[in-house]
Amino acid sequence: MGRLYIETLSGPKIFKCRCCKVDSASHDNIVSKNFQGRYGKAYLFRTVVNISLGPPEERYLMSGLHTVNDIYCSSCQQILGWRYEKAYEESQKYKEGLYILEKERLLKEGW
């Protein structure tokens, strides 16, 4: 795992890990709020911080077969969502390299 390095985001609207409260993503990096995660509503982000990726695995999601990596908070190790490594359907290709974070696992602090 190496040494733990926590990145801090700037800006008025930051999503934090609900469990340990380190920064996870900026509101500015939301691509879509209209996603469904394992635990309910989820957001699609262009970039996130303070995460570690699990091994790639093939998974059937509502939008078809994808290769995804689970995303863990690098501070507390709770699962936050997943990253789209590869989409097989042409219409889903835009998701490749993007990140899903579960709303339920996030905290909005001060906004």
Ligand SMILES: [Zn+2]
């Ligand atoms: Zn955490």
